[in-house]
Amino acid sequence: MSPGLDPYDADRPLRLGCACGQHGSADEHVQAKAAVATLQARSESEDFVARANAFIEAAVVKALFPQDAVRRRFLRAVGRSTAMAAIGSVLPLASLQAMAQDKAALEKKDLKIGFIPITCATPLIMAHPLGFYSKQGLNVEVVKTAGWALIRDKMLNKEYDATHFLSPMPLAISLGAGSNPVPMRVATIQNTNGQAITLANKHKDKRDPRQWKGFKFAVPFEYSMHNFLLRYYVAEAGLDPDRDIQIRVVPPPEMVANLRAGNIDGYLGPDPFNQRAVYEEIGFIHLLTKDLWNGHPCCAFGTSAEFIQKNPNTFAALFRAVMTSAAMAREAKNRELIAKVIAPQAYLNQPETVIAQVLTGRFADGLGKVQSVPDRADFDPMPWQSMAVWILTQMKRWGYVKGEVNYKQLAEQVFLLTDAKKTMAALDMQPPAGAYPKFTIMGKVFDPEKPEAYVSSFAIQRAA
Amino acid sequence: MRSLNLRAALLSLALLVLLLAVWQVATLPSGGSPAPAAASMTAEEIEYAKLLGKDPTAGAAPAAARSGFPTPAQMAAAAWAQLASPFHDHGPNDKGIGLQLAHSLGRVALGYLFAAAVAVPLGFAIGMSPLLYRALDPFIQILKPISPLAWMPLALYTIKDSSISGIFVIFICSVWPMLINTAFGVAGVRREWLNVARTLEVRPMRRALEVILPAAAPTILTGMRISMGIAWLVIVAAEMLVGGTGIGYFVWNEWNNLSLPNVIFAILVIGVVGMLLDLMFARLQKAVTYAD
Numbered sequence: 001m002s003p004g005l006d007p008y009d010a011d012r013p014l015r016l017g018c019a020c021g022q023h024g025s026a027d028e029h030v031q032a033k034a035a036v037a038t039l040q041a042r043s044e045s046e047d048f049v050a051r052a053n054a055f056i057e058a059a060v061v062k063a064l065f066p067q068d069a070v071r072r073r074f075l076r077a078v079g080r081s082t083a084m085a086a087i088g089s090v091l092p093l094a095s096l097q098a099m100a101q102d103k104a105a106l107e108k109k110d111l112k113i114g115f116i117p118i119t120c121a122t123p124l125i126m127a128h129p130l131g132f133y134s135k136q137g138l139n140v141e142v143v144k145t146a147g148w149a150l151i152r153d154k155m156l157n158k159e160y161d162a163t164h165f166l167s168p169m170p171l172a173i174s175l176g177a178g179s180n181p182v183p184m185r186v187a188t189i190q191n192t193n194g195q196a197i198t199l200a201n202k203h204k205d206k207r208d209p210r211q212w213k214g215f216k217f218a219v220p221f222e223y224s225m226h227n228f229l230l231r232y233y234v235a236e237a238g239l240d241p242d243r244d245i246q247i248r249v250v251p252p253p254e255m256v257a258n259l260r261a262g263n264i265d266g267y268l269g270p271d272p273f274n275q276r277a278v279y280e281e282i283g284f285i286h287l288l289t290k291d292l293w294n295g296h297p298c299c300a301f302g303t304s305a306e307f308i309q310k311n312p313n314t315f316a317a318l319f320r321a322v323m324t325s326a327a328m329a330r331e332a333k334n335r336e337l338i339a340k341v342i343a344p345q346a347y348l349n350q351p352e353t354v355i356a357q358v359l360t361g362r363f364a365d366g367l368g369k370v371q372s373v374p375d376r377a378d379f380d381p382m383p384w385q386s387m388a389v390w391i392l393t394q395m396k397r398w399g400y401v402k403g404e405v406n407y408k409q410l411a412e413q414v415f416l417l418t419d420a421k422k423t424m425a426a427l428d429m430q431p432p433a434g435a436y437p438k439f440t441i442m443g444k445v446f447d448p449e450k451p452e453a454y455v456s457s458f459a460i461q462r463a464a
Numbered sequence: 465m466r467s468l469n470l471r472a473a474l475l476s477l478a479l480l481v482l483l484l485a486v487w488q489v490a491t492l493p494s495g496g497s498p499a500p501a502a503a504s505m506t507a508e509e510i511e512y513a514k515l516l517g518k519d520p521t522a523g524a525a526p527a528a529a530r531s532g533f534p535t536p537a538q539m540a541a542a543a544w545a546q547l548a549s550p551f552h553d554h555g556p557n558d559k560g561i562g563l564q565l566a567h568s569l570g571r572v573a574l575g576y577l578f579a580a581a582v583a584v585p586l587g588f589a590i591g592m593s594p595l596l597y598r599a600l601d602p603f604i605q606i607l608k609p610i611s612p613l614a615w616m617p618l619a620l621y622t623i624k625d626s627s628i629s630g631i632f633v634i635f636i637c638s639v640w641p642m643l644i645n646t647a648f649g650v651a652g653v654r655r656e657w658l659n660v661a662r663t664l665e666v667r668p669m670r671r672a673l674e675v676i677l678p679a680a681a682p683t684i685l686t687g688m689r690i691s692m693g694i695a696w697l698v699i700v701a702a703e704m705l706v707g708g709t710g711i712g713y714f715v716w717n718e719w720n721n722l723s724l725p726n727v728i729f730a731i732l733v734i735g736v737v738g739m740l741l742d743l744m745f746a747r748l749q750k751a752v753t754y755a756d
Contacts, residue, residue, distance in 0.1 A: 117720055144557040146707035146716055149617075150626075157624040253720045276722065279516055346558035349721040353517055364515035370508055 035340035039130055043328055052327040056320060106137055107311040111318065114145040114154055114163040117348045118252065118270040119358045120191045120299035121164045123325035123379055125347050126338055132324050136317035144347075147251055148221040155304060156182055161311075162303035162318060164190060168391045170302045170414050172223040177400055183305035186383045186415050187319050188326065190299040194358070194377035195226055195289040196274035197233070199266035200259050201282060204367065209237035218250035218258065218267035225298050228394040229289050230268040235460040236442050241398075242462070259283050270298070271358040271377065272350050277366070279354050284366025288376055293441040295380065297387045322381075329379040335359040386437055386448035388415035393451045399462035407451040484536050491535040534725040542725030543732075561714060561730070565737060568703065568710040571627070572695045575634025579691060583639045584684065587646025588672065591680070597647060608640040612698040616705050630702045630710075637698045638691035645687025649680030681752040689745035696738045711737075 042048055111133075115121040125142060127133050133140035143160070145151050152173060154160045170184035199206070206212065212234065219226040231241040239245055250258060252273040258264045260282045267273075268289070277283035289296060301322050308315045328334055339356035342348050348355060357363035361376035388411035395401045439446045446454060455463050505513070534542070550562030559567075590597045612633045619629035653676050661671045703712025711734055718726035 141556055144707065144717065146705060146713070150620075150705070150707065153620045154626065157620075157626070159626060253722055256722060280722070281516065344558070345717075346554050349717060351517060353515060357515055362515075364512050368512065370512050370515065 032340050032344065035337040036129055039126075039328065039334060039337050039341060042334065043130060043132070043324065048328070052324045055327040056323045106314045106317060108161070108314045109137065110139045110141075111161040111314070112141050112143055112159065114143050114151050114160040116148065116151065116164055116270075117144055117350075118299075119272055119342075119348070119355060119377060120194055120270055122338060122342060122359070122377075123190060123322055123329050123381075124164050124301055125342050126329065127321050127325035129341050129347075130325070130328075132321040133318075136321045138314070138317055138321065140318075140321075142347075148224070155184070156180065158304075161307055162187075162301065162315075165300045165302045166221055166224040166226075167297045167300040167387070168223040168225065168228070168395065169221075170300065171388060171391055171410060172395070172400070174410065174414050175395075175401060177223065177395065184302055184414060185305050185308060186300045186302040186388075187315075188301050188322060188381035189297045189383050189387070190301050190326075190379070190381075192295050192297055192378045192380045193288065193290040193375060194271055194298050195229070195268060196271065197230070197266060197268050197286040197289070198255075198259070198274045198277045198283045198366075199286045200262070200264075201284060201366070202262075203265060204284065207286065209234050209239065212237075212239060212265070213244050215265040216246045216248065216263070218248050218255045218264050218269065220249065220252055220255075220270060222249060223395070223400070225289075225296060225391070226268045226270065228391065228398075229292055229296065231398060232394065232441065233268075233292055235458065238460075240460050256280060256282070272348065272354045275354045275357050275363060276350065278364050279351065281366075285363075288373060290373070290376060293439060294375075295378070295439075296441075297383075300383065326379045326381045332360070332374060383415045384437055385411040385415045386439060386446070389448040389451050390439065390441075390446055393446075393455050396451075396463050397455050397458060397461045405451075407448075411448075487536050491533050534728065539725050539728060542723070543729045546726065546729055556708070557717075559709065561711075561733060564709060564711050564714045565733065568699050568712065569737075571630055571703075571710065572634055572692075572699050575631040576638055576692065576695045578631070579635045579639040579695075580642060580688065582635075583642035583687075583691075584646050587643045587684070587687075588650055588676075590643070591647040591650025592672075592676075594651075597651070604640060604643065607636075608644075610637075612637050612701050613705065616702060620706075626706045626708065630699070630706050633702045634695045634698050638695040641690040641694065642684070642687040645690070646680065646684045649683025649687075650676055652683070653679040678752075678754075682749060682754075685745065685749040685752055689742065689749060692741050692745055693738065696734075696741055700734060 043052075113124065115124055128140060128142045145154065145163075148166060148169065151160075151163055151165065152169060155163055155173070165184075165186070167186065167189060170186050173182055173184045175181060217230060219230055221227070227247065230247065234241050234245055241247055248264070250264070250267070252269050255264070255267045255269050256273055256277050259267065259277055260280070266283070266286065274283075274285055278285060289298075303315070329338060336356055336359070339352055339359050343350055343352040343355045358377055361371075361373040363371055363373075363376070365371050385408070389407045392401070392405055392407050392410060396405050438448065455461065546561045550560040552558075552560040553563055590600055615633045615636055616629065619632045620626060623629045623632060657675055657679060658671075661675045666675070699710065700712040700715065703710035704716045705712075707713050707716060711730060715727055715730045718730065
């Protein structure tokens, strides 16, 4: 443990303030503070700093050159420093490591970041108590927000500088679906996997979605992976999500209450509310969305294009803080401590054991079994454009957007911070064709090069 | 008289005790089979129980299921925990109940004062002019019954600021009772008094302030009292939607945690504060009422 981080050092001011009422006992109070201190110590170990830097750099370079071969060719052709300069000329995201040492002047230091209290927001939230924001010279206030529509409105109002998004939201907002069109950008994906389909206990014997005709389901927002994955899943079973089942938009805590009251039969919701239903003994986890599409994106961290343009250095600092946090959250050994840090009132406000089960992947499934799925929730921050294209195909498929959709253009605008093609053209390099990774969703391969064909390949769809 | 008060107080107390007793009985853990002893469980069963927040190895009988409705004792514990540090402030997402109430009351005061500043003069004008009254009546009738929740999205969209939107919603919902009552009170001032004023050639300003206002004051204050009640109703709904701070946000946040004891505690607090506000206006009303 590095000096100055000993949690038992009486003189050390601890960051997670609580005097307290937040924890059940003095013992828990000490434990939570110790968790913060341990995580901070880990974040300052040389080993982790090196790894986090590599992680950030890899993310940026990978974002530019999703194909390994092209990336290698590019780096070999121009050399490291030129490559960094080239990337940096497009957006000051690049040479992030260098910037970490000689920090450019921040345009704006006091920032407000919105979040919805769910485990998807883990990196964004934990960066606050662990001091990752302040380490970048930022004074960030993370503000708990009452719903996704409000997140959208507060981003449009510029009350928030950056925010926790559902990954389809920046696409929808940029398109003007469900709001005025305002260009939004996804900086990183906040988390991958991490959702589940929860059913009421009375449906324990109806594990086949073909038996779900007439069921009522809840999802947290229309433009959400939850909605698209649920629709995809039931449609694969031959049910029309618009006709054979009912899908309602319901805030997550009300999902649990409605499940108890019997108003809904199940939901595809964010954690911890799937685990919470098990904890309350009213529902069981039918399947993890990881089993539909392993590595699917869920929430994202993003902001408006305008904010990035006006505050490039601030944005880069913010990006580094969130990415450091993501690097930390990815490591399994940190997960239990992270659960302690983000469970209190000011953040998720949930029982710690519920959060720990979600993050560690060792959980009670509601059917009497303890399951061990370490990748139940992961924090891979890569905003692959093919993810954006997939989201757009589903928006098209279910009629959320009509007419021609310029999939690639939108995906590149919203899901990528750097205009890779321009850079490459400037360097006389041929932009790669088919540089988007393919995904397999419920056994079906999605080819982002042929989005239109993908949409029309589904028997059940609303696309005009 | 004294004995009537005493008897009423005793009856109230008895009702409270009865209520608590019914509550206690209704929330008793439902019989069911007692949890099997740890000794008879497999390691996995024990772990499973622990993951559900029940520790079978702890020895003592498990507490009542936390999923059910809270017992009076759980309720009291929640209330005590809240009241122990009503003014703690751990950043924007964790403030004591006292601070939350202060935020809500501040918003209510602002929205309400704006409403009064608009409604009382406008009501005066409407009450004195039958033409204005008829012209504005359809608008008032249509706008009056709109719920605060319906105003909220529109306010957020147009005002583009959530806290001002909250204040606007209080304004727009509490303006109508004041307006209608003021107009009604002003229009209902006795003809004779106005005629006397006219005979004495009192100037319009003086007539308004010294004849009409005192005569209409009880009715105006009734409107203000109704409006205050509405403003207090509205703030909880508005803050649940907009979040941030305030007692409504507190309810939402505890609901997010599915913490029923804290939600019930907040409901009681809202009730008590609402009652205090109403009492305040009852006092005011009494002060301006005169016997004919």
